[in-house]
Amino acid sequence: MSLLDYFRSTKKKSASTAKERLQIIVAHERNRRSGPDYLPQLERDILEVIRKYVDIPADQISVSLEQRSDELSVLELNVSFPDEKR
């Protein structure tokens, strides 16, 4: 039994994979939910503007609005450009 457990433990358990995936997607969706309604549209518009100049896939851009304090919100824009030089 213990020998069997030893071999088993070397493989990653599917439950921990499930937990990690859930933590990421749930955090992402909560963030989106708490943000203003215009955020997804803003994200699409920014993506369109950048695409005029550089060809990037949709998942290479992320926009988030972070409430730092009562008076300060920071709009964070993260764009990964493709490797090749243009």
Next chain:
Amino acid sequence: MAKIIVVTSGKGGVGKTTSSAAIGTGLALSGHKTVIVDFDIGLRNLDLIMGCERRVVYDFVNVINGEANLKQTLIKDKRVDNLFILPASQTRDKDALTKEGVEKVLNELAKDFEFIICDSPAGIEAGAMMALYFADEAVVVTNPEVSSVRDSDRILGMLSSKSRRAERGEDAIKEHLLLTRYNPERVAKGEMLSVEDVQEILAIPLIGVIPESQAVLNASNSGQPVTLDQDSDAGQAYLDTVSRLLGNTVDFRFLTVEKKGLLKRIFGG
């Protein structure tokens, strides 16, 4: 004043109707006058789970439209005192439930009952929104499985933004996590999310854990809410859940693998 409890989940097939029937029956068994309302318009099933499908004459939509009164429509359970069912309509009209109509019916029920259990349909469409809109408390039914947990989180967002309490700026709906179809053996093997995992992700208080159990299918086959099967693990777990809903502190059971005795090992079971 009646307490309105919505049983909801987002995802379908996780045990909302089973849980509504079991919790409603448990509350009535504890002496509280309870009505279970089926909000799943077009896909009525609470009647079948409660074993009263042949006694349905009028339904929720008939009452809203003034075609029948509550007294004619409510079905009194034959096994448990203080327990009534308000069946859903089988109409295909999606807009059969209006906010005003539902409010009128709930107000009338509130005069007579201590607990109103709203059995929500799956999804986040109008029917599910209507079931949670007037709630004071919510039982979020979740399976230890990725899609169910994600959908539960979605519903938690709805509870805190789309309910009457949220719109009026009143105290938030009290949320409870009910984990169903829990299999401690698979959790021990690392093949299933544990109670702690789900709680950590959803971050709401745990009201009950119902083990995956043969008793649940047996109960629905025969139209008996599983809380009436008091010898079964699931029945006992639901009774514990009801006791916690009533404010009691009850230790959680059925969370760990049951050690099999020698006889069980030999003969199975």
